[in-house]
Amino acid sequence: MGYDAVLLLSFGGPERPEDVLPFLQNVTRGRRVPPERLAEVAEHYQHFGGVSPINDQCRALLAAMRAEFDRHQLDTPVYWGNRNWHPMLADTLAQARDDGVESAVAFVTSPYGSYSSCRQYLEDIAAARAAVGPRAPVVHKLRHYHDHPGLVEPFADGVRQALASLAPAPREATRLVFTAHSIPVEMAECAGPEGGRYEAQLAETAALVAAAAAPDLPYDLVWQSRSGPPQVPWLEPDINDHLGTLAEQGVGAVAVSPIGFISDHLEVMWDLDTEAADTAKQLGLEYARAATPGTDPRFVAMIRELVQERMVPEGDHPARRMGTLPVWDTCLSHCCQSRSAPRG
Ligand SMILES: CC1=C(CCC(=O)O)c2cc3nc(cc4[nH]c(cc5[nH]c(cc1n2)c(C)c5CCC(=O)O)c(CCC(=O)O)c4C)C(CCC(=O)O)=C3C
Numbered sequence: 226m227g228y229d230a231v232l233l234l235s236f237g238g239p240e241r242p243e244d245v246l247p248f249l250q251n252v253t254r255g256r257r258v259p260p261e262r263l264a265e266v267a268e269h270y271q272h273f274g275g276v277s278p279i280n281d282q283c284r285a286l287l288a289a290m291r292a293e294f295d296r297h298q299l300d301t302p303v304y305w306g307n308r309n310w311h312p313m314l315a316d317t318l319a320q321a322r323d324d325g326v327e328s329a330v331a332f333v334t335s336p337y338g339s340y341s342s343c344r345q346y347l348e349d350i351a352a353a354r355a356a357v358g359p360r361a362p363v364v365h366k367l368r369h370y371h372d373h374p375g376l377v378e379p380f381a382d383g384v385r386q387a388l389a390s391l392a393p394a395p396r397e398a399t400r401l402v403f404t405a406h407s408i409p410v411e412m413a414e415c416a417g418p419e420g421g422r423y424e425a426q427l428a429e430t431a432a433l434v435a436a437a438a439a440p441d442l443p444y445d446l447v448w449q450s451r452s453g454p455p456q457v458p459w460l461e462p463d464i465n466d467h468l469g470t471l472a473e474q475g476v477g478a479v480a481v482s483p484i485g486f487i488s489d490h491l492e493v494m495w496d497l498d499t500e501a502a503d504t505a506k507q508l509g510l511e512y513a514r515a516a517t518p519g520t521d522p523r524f525v526a527m528i529r530e531l532v533q534e535r536m537v538p539e540g541d542h543p544a545r546r547m548g549t550l551p552v553w554d555t556c557l558s559h560c561c562q563s564r565s566a567p568r569g
């Protein structure tokens with residue numbers, strides 16, 4: 226089907242010190258995040274002057290999408306809305322409606338499936354449309370892109386550059402470590418239509434990036450940015466604990482690639498560039514953090530390709546994929562639905 230607009234849909238982040246608390250309240254409303262954890266994360270944001278990098282990264286991506294679409298005679302307007310901070314999705318959809326938009330296709334800044342990274346964005350769309358009312362544009366989310374070459378190749382370049390920046394060391398003493406945002410084990414078990422999809426997609430992305438960048442190097446997939454109360458199990462090991470294990474095993478140098486994030490979010494700048502880098506230093510490990518795609522031209526072209534794949538029928542723009550896990554355009558109603566605590 227045709228769409229009148231393309232929507233960039235993201236998480237949102239504070240842009241001034243006084244935004245930090247209301248932003249965190251938006252993120253954690255109805256969630257079980259202890260106040261101690263919230264205070265800690267507020268400090269991470271204040272460490273960077275109360276400004277999250279994520280909104281400027283979205284502005285840059287939006288501009289790059291416009292230029293890329295123009296180069297390919299795709300004159301569809303592009304809009305940007307967030308889950309947790311301005312521009313809020315409901316305001317964006319109200320503006321789109323005023324502009325005469327009846328339908329939009331949404332690119333979400335997370336490639337993977339799980340409640341937090343996929344279904345919650347579908348709920349955000351439904352809630353924003355309900356807030357806008359009867360003439361709200363219909364919004365369909367684009368498919369997952371965890372194995373698209375436009376995601377895998379920029380990450381692979383990042384890994385190559387990170388490895389090149391480490392002092393030459395025997396291959397056995399060098400390790401490639403992929404990270405993604407930890408999620409509660411229960412959320413991981415319910416991810417996708419049959420469960421386990423978040424980890425399965427990340428494992429596929431890790432394997433594709435490793436095969437492209439460093440096929441002879443051992444690698445691991447571990448987790449970062451754990452939240453929630455301590456008694457609730459989340460995916461482990463944490464990157465910091467894992468660095469300790471590697472040091473014990475005689476590893477001397479690590480390249481860390483945050484495949485869970487498409488740009489250098491605050492989690493990348495704090496949990497990796499500040500905390501994990503510090504852990505590595507204390508352990509005497511050489512440490513290099515690999516780049517995220519950001520506005521890499523191949524990543525921006527991927528967004529245009531995903532839009533064309535969806536808008537131009539009859540296989541004129543076949544899906545470019547490197548992996549074998551199934552992908553689909555429309556999630557089933559039970560996809561990523563929690564067993565114990567229905568959310569939303
Ligand atoms: C899977 C996943 C992604 C990747 C997919 C995607 O990109 O969407 C992601 C991204 C992000 N998470 C972000 C920020 C936060 N996430 C939090 C809390 C949580 N994240 C969770 C999961 C994820 N989060 C979960 C299960 C929670 C617990 C509360 C809940 O069940 O919802 C909290 C509360 C404090 C805390 O950390 O406890 C904050 C501030 C930012 C913005 C960063 C910036 O400003 O640059 C981004 C991109």
Ligand SMILES: [Fe+2]
Pocket residue numbers: 406
């Ligand atoms: Fe998060």
